[in-house]
Amino acid sequence: MLIPTVVILGLFYSYKQFFIKTSRSIKRIEGTVRSPIFSHMTASLEGLSTIRAFNNQDVLIEEFDRHQDLHSGAYYLFLSCNRAFGILLDLNCIIYVAIVTVSTFFTASFGGNIGLSITQAMGLTGRMQWGVRQWSETENQMTSVERVLEYSNVDPEEDTNEEPVKDWPHLGGIHFETVSMRYAPSEPLILRNLCIKIKPTEKVGIVGRTGAGKSSLIAALFRLTPSKARYS
Structure with missing residues (x-):
């Protein structure tokens, strides 16, 4: 049981490294195309009276649909990538349990050891799979932290603190x-x-x-x- 466990741990780690490169990039794209939706909704709510006055509801709806389609496409791609990763992990877990089950037929002296080995193998694969998924999800969510850090590194606008001259006009033209x-x-x-x-x-x-x-x-x-x- 030790040799298959070491092998599946190595496979899980290699799958995770391959998966995270793709899913992280997709997550960045998803975050980028999500921002215009909130901006569009905020601007639409603030200018709702103007939109209705000029009867431009259809124009705003079409624009919102375009933003929503872009975000839905990126989010669907992210979900599909996660599902493919999960199927790959499940397939390896099934193969691992099958190898452990077959190996116990030739090494176990009585039936109790066979049942114990199968139970432990199933529990171990479940924990390993959950750990790899949570590890990958944590790295994916860190893209939000990257966006915050990007905004924090933006150079602030200069504050001149200059007071107007004494003859500054009181009425603006x-x-x-x-x-x-x-x-x-x-x-x-x-x-x-x-x-x-x-x-x-x-x-x-x-x-x-x-x-x-x-x-x-x-x-x-x-x-x-x-x-x-x-x-x-």
């Missing part, structure tokens, strides 16, 4: 003077010599077709992209 902006040096200009002056307390709506530069105007206002301009 927006003044664009010949604003030109492009998203990359090799791309054409999105905004070209734009001049806008919005007085304080004024409410202004920006209307235009898709690609007219509405979001680019906001990006220039918040300095999200480099631009050649003078605006305040």
Whole structure:
């Protein structure tokens, strides 16, 4: 019984090493595609009144279905990988119990030893299988810790702690003077010599077709992209 036990322990360890490389990568993918679902649900709940006002429920449902399909595919692949690993362990346990049972027929002096050997072999394989499964599951769940560590290592934004000057205006206005902006040096200009002056307390709506530069105007206002301009 000792020799088959050593052999099956080595097999279990080799199976675990092979399995964990695949399952860990799938678990990372599953965690990555799960985040957009929560983000989409949060954004949808926050803008529920706007969605209903513009009657865009179907658009949001289709977008949610796409996120859900990606996550379901990754999660199903992870479950299938676990099931295949479990079947492989079960098959080895059956072979191990069969070898122990056959070997006791030639070594045991009376029937009680045969029953004891079979019982101990079945109990041992169950514990070994449970231990290998828990070991693998622990390593898979550590991918969540990896994601937390990645966020903890992100460089924080600089805090300038600069106080405004004494003549800082009490009312906010927006003044664009010949604003030109492009998203990359090799791309054409999105905004070209734009001049806008919005007085304080004024409410202004920006209307235009898709690609007219509405979001680019906001990006220039918040300095999200480099631009050649003078605006305040």
